[in-house]
Amino acid sequence: MLKPYFRPDVRRCLYDPKVRGLVYQAILGLVVVGVLALGLLNVFENLRSARITAGFGFLGNIAGFDISQTLISFSAAGSTYGAAFLVGLLNTLVVGALGIVLATVLGVAVGIARLSRIGLISGLATGYVEVLRNLPLLLQLLFWYNAVLAALPDPRTSLHLAPGMWLNARGLFVPAISSETGTWFLPTVLGTTFAMLLLLRRARLILQGRGASDALVRAVGDAVFGLPLLALLVIVVAGGWSVEFPTKGTFNLAGGLRIYPEFIALVLGLSIYTSAFIGEIVRAGILAVPKGQAEAARAIGLKSGEALRLIILPQALRVILPPLTSQYLNVVKNSSLAVAIGYPDLVQVFMGTVLNQTGQAIEIVTMTMGVYLAISLTTSAAMNAYNARVAIVER
Incomplete structure (x- = not known):
């Protein structure tokens, strides 16, 4: 009689579900590595x-093309493909940030309006949501760009919106603010101020938790309120700011800051489209709060607005935040549709012009995907951290 090849302890080990699972995972991992x-x-x-050279050395080559909208200096003769990548990245981040802010404000307003007891207001809000969220975003972007902004008057008959503000088919012209200290002075001051505010607020919470004296806590609180005023004073005094107003000539507008119609159409389309989804999320979050909370707020004499701001929304926030994170991610990802209206975002500049000129498809696609992945993961991490902070802690 033949003896078993495996010893009894080895056979028992192989019949263990955990061991078998590890073996199968190792085999699958080897297969995946082999395929890759x-x-x-x-x-x-x-x-x-x-005969295509791989690598990222092309980023140092001269671009040789112009970009219409840039937040940093860029020229066809002196700027590189790396600078073009940075221009597209900054344009994408600006659109994403503005879109998130405007979509949140509009979405909260629409969500609250849908719960209004006034039939006209709730009906308009319902129509707003049902129409906008059921139309493709690309169609809405083309509508804002071709049907609304392109139909504006020419520069000779520009619309005068306010002192120093003109609107025509070439864009929105507003006063331009310039500084003698350079481009990075304002972001540096604002970033430093924001970081110090976070640290001071954290210090105040720690002092309150450790039973510090009221005078010390009030001093830290006063610093929190006074720091923005100090930053504003530094910006005005040390920055050497000057304001240039646009002036209307015979055929065109001169001076000031020009906001291009592509940028306006993209921000409007993204904000309005996303606000319809956020409105439904806000409405669902408010309805998830028990009615007894609103009744208790009225019982202690709070008005409807105060009850909503102090009682209802803080509790609804725990329900609103998880799906709201997905909408914020969609704003950044959907901004890639800017290529349809000619806005120079990361996809249009880097995966469009730069890819056509260099042919470095693998490197360019990898960098672009990595940027969007990094933005999405950073946004998710920030929202998850805030969600964990406001979540109910069970005892």
């Missing part, structure tokens, strides 16, 4: 046969 290795070898072979 074959794919990479195939890619490198194709690059070699096409």
